[in-house]
Amino acid sequence: GENVEQHPSTLSVQEGDSAVIKCTYSDSASNYFPWYKQELGKRPQLIIDIRSNVGEKKDQRIAVTLNKTAKHFSLHITETQPEDSAVYFCASPSTGGGNKLTFGTGTQLKVEL
Amino acid sequence: GAGVSQSPRYKVAKRGQDVALRCDPISGHVSLFWYQQALGQGPEFLTYFQNEAQLDKSGLPSDRFFAERPEGSVSTLKIQRTQQEDSAVYLCASSLDYRPNSPLHFGNGTRLTVT
Numbered sequence: 001g002e003n004v005e006q007h008p009s010t011l012s013v014q015e016g017d018s019a020v021i022k023c024t025y026s027d028s029a030s031n032y033f034p035w036y037k038q039e040l041g042k043r044p045q046l047i048i049d050i051r052s053n054v055g056e057k058k059d060q061r062i063a064v065t066l067n068k069t070a071k072h073f074s075l076h077i078t079e080t081q082p083e084d085s086a087v088y089f090c091a092s093p094s095t096g097g098g099n100k101l102t103f104g105t106g107t108q109l110k111v112e113l
Numbered sequence: 114g115a116g117v118s119q120s121p122r123y124k125v126a127k128r129g130q131d132v133a134l135r136c137d138p139i140s141g142h143v144s145l146f147w148y149q150q151a152l153g154q155g156p157e158f159l160t161y162f163q164n165e166a167q168l169d170k171s172g173l174p175s176d177r178f179f180a181e182r183p184e185g186s187v188s189t190l191k192i193q194r195t196q197q198e199d200s201a202v203y204l205c206a207s208s209l210d211y212r213p214n215s216p217l218h219f220g221n222g223t224r225l226t227v228t
Binding site: 006 | 116117144146153154155156157158161169172204208211212213214215216217218219220221222
């Protein structure tokens with residue numbers, strides 16, 4: 001099945017700095033790559049997604065880039081703020097069709113004052 | 114509008130007990146998923162419904178796990194004879210349609226602790 005690897009597992013940045021989280025996937029047929037943010041004890045929330053027909057997508061301070069040749073995609077957060085502190089998960093459609101997702105293991109982002 | 118609602122929020126069960134977890138998806142959402150999230154891990158797929166049809170149950174870890182969505186809206190995940198390894202957060206998610214790229218909307222989950 002689809003294998004999604006996510007790095008780093010923890011990331012600590014100073015407020016105002018940028019943060020980058022990277023994921024790789026195994027299924028070359030995958031065409032949809034969402035990112036979810038999960039605060040402690042809360043639900044995962046979709047923050048941005050990208051489809052394979054584009055290489056980059058931005059939404060204010062958040063951007064996602066996709067390299068289909070290398071089979072990796074990254075989340076970029078600029079001008080980080082304390083409220084960005086959370087666990088971030090990447091995901092990719094699971095092998096075999098349907099719309100179930102395989103999630104990465106998560107990155108704990110801590111934005112320090 | 115209302116999001117995905119799950120109940121109970123927390124459930125403590127003694128080993129061997131049966132439990133039932135409820136999910137109310139967003140009204141009109143065709144697809145419904147159950148995921149299991151262990152501490153410090155990403156959500157792992159359990160099962161998928163399109164309306165009332167259970168199209169994929171490949172992620173259910175054993176035959177003690179059973180899910181249903183009889184009228185194509187509310188869904189129940191049942192775990193029989195609970196074991197300690199069943200302790201996790203059970204997340205329900207719904208999406209508007211059946212397309213692979215249809216965004217998932219998660220509930221807050223049910224945290225199950227088996228003692």
